[in-house]
Amino acid sequence: MDKYIESVIEAVKAKDPEEKVFHQAVTEVLETLEPAIKKFSKYKENAILERIVEPERVILFRVPWVDDKGEVHVNRGYRVQFNSAIGPYKGGLRFHPTVNLGVLKFLGFEQIFKNSLTGLPMGGGKGGSDFDPKGKSDSEVRNFCHSFMLELNKHIGQFIDVPAGDIGVGAREIGNLYGMYRKVTNKHGTCVLTGKGPTYGGSLIRPEATGYGTVYFAKEMLKTIDEDMKGKVVTISGAGNVAQFAAEKCIDLGAKVITMSDSDGNIFDPDGIDREKLAWIMELKNVRRGRIKEYAEEFDVEFNPKSSPWGRKCDIALPCATQNEVDKKEAQALVDNGAIAVCEGANMPLTPAAIEIIQEAKVLYAPGKAANAGGVSVSGLEMAQNSMRYFWSREEVDQKLHQIMVNIHQTAYNTAKMFGEPGNYMLGANVAGFLKVADAMISQSYLM
Ligand code: NDP
Ligand code: 2IT
Secondary structure, three states: OOHHHHHHHHHHHHHOOOOHHHHHHHHHHHHHOHHHHHHOOHHHHOOHHHHHOOOOEEEEEEEEEEOOOOOEEEEEEEEEEEEOOOOOEEEEEEEOOOOOHHHHHHHHHHHHHHHHHOOOOOEEEEEEEOOOOOOOOHHHHHHHHHHHHHHHHHHOEOOOEEEEOEOOEOHHHHHHHHHHHHHHHOOOOOOOOOOOOHHHOOOOOHHHHHHHHHHHHHHHHHHOOOOOOOOOEEEEOOOOHHHHHHHHHHHHOOOEEEEEEEOOEEEEOOOOOOHHHHHHHHHHHHHOOOOOHHHHHHHOOEEEEOOOHHHOOOOEEEOOOOOOOEOHHHHHHHHHOOOOEEEOOOOOOEOHHHHHHHHHOOOEEEOHHHHOOHHHHHHHHHHHHHHHOOOOOHHHHHHHHHHHHHHHHHHHHHHHHHOOOOOOHHHHHHHHHHHHHHHHHHHOOOOO
């Protein structure tokens, strides 16, 4: 590895030794930047790598809230404002017990390059809390969201930082967060959050955007080998926002989705999850907030507790749950079972060893920062619509989303080819995302 790159990675590890997933994300990106760093001396001369791995600002705060019994609890809230070279910080909020600074730094770092790839003027950020919404009542979630926003409102704004949803933060949470934002600031704010409901400024197609976008990206990759989605067998992990709409688009395009999962395990439906069964899952997950195991009982299919769906024979795998959910062994199983494409709906779902196996086997591999960029893209379109004080129809937003995903695919594909590794979407996405942000940082001086 290039000595300069190696020294930056080593410094990141030495500075915050416990932030393992952040090290993983930094290593993956920086390693693939080697041809660009070698070709253009300006990045080293301007210490771009040293600067890009350090967040511009981290906000850490106390979130006290009261449960239904009147007991007070305290969680920790964060917002990592990572890079604003090309636009206001933009990225989701994650509420999950595993959230810590290292996790949010990994997500914020990924977001810089993802947002750059969308072509829209958005910097990178991420936030959230170790609060666990699972098992909490609507009023407990509301109380938590209100307390979280009582602090967060001081740090966000349309020209500063625009949060949205991620794991554990969906329509219900965004509604509560936005309500409190308005209450404290006495203004709508042109666009201070995205993923809002359609009745108060949200964009149509935002809920669908990440899942749809992932499948649009998969479709573009398949085109390069004269294949399409029709008739393909697809395994999906997760049963949340991304997984649900990835499944919907697969069904629309004539593919057969045979698995979905949550943290308790996965269901295997050999006949395929059809539209009606998917509507049932959406009601289960979004309204009743139940467990995927109930699907197995309802439709009399297999439920595999605490296991992943990656051992199943499939053509296309769409990991849509969480980071590092596909390890070496599971990647090998995908290869052995003849998968032709792995497209990441989640952020960093494949371990580095899994990526190596998939790439070596010449299976098409789309990294999350390219494949799941549809969500933040439509967030960007929500910001645009709010600024115009206007809205676009479902068809218009979907068509723009589709075009953005086609463009991201083309950019990643062409960049990989230009740097001598055709078909390496990971390299293409990382380099293309990086070049724009790095050049913007250089143009705006060393203070950036
Ligand atoms: P949701 O909270 O809607 O759903 C998450 C799903 O993943 C649930 O089924 C959940 O199961 C499962 N899951 C979460 N953590 C784990 C875990 N540790 N082990 C096993 N399963 C787990 O989140 P989203 O669908 O929004 O997010 C899914 C992924 O997509 C994340 O990586 C997120 O960062 C990424 N992403 C999301 C975008 C968005 O717009 N929402 C945009 C781009 C990427 P359970 O309920 O049991 O926890
Ligand atoms: O990981 C992501 O891109 C998101 N969670 C969506 C971010 C956003 O601002 O819409």
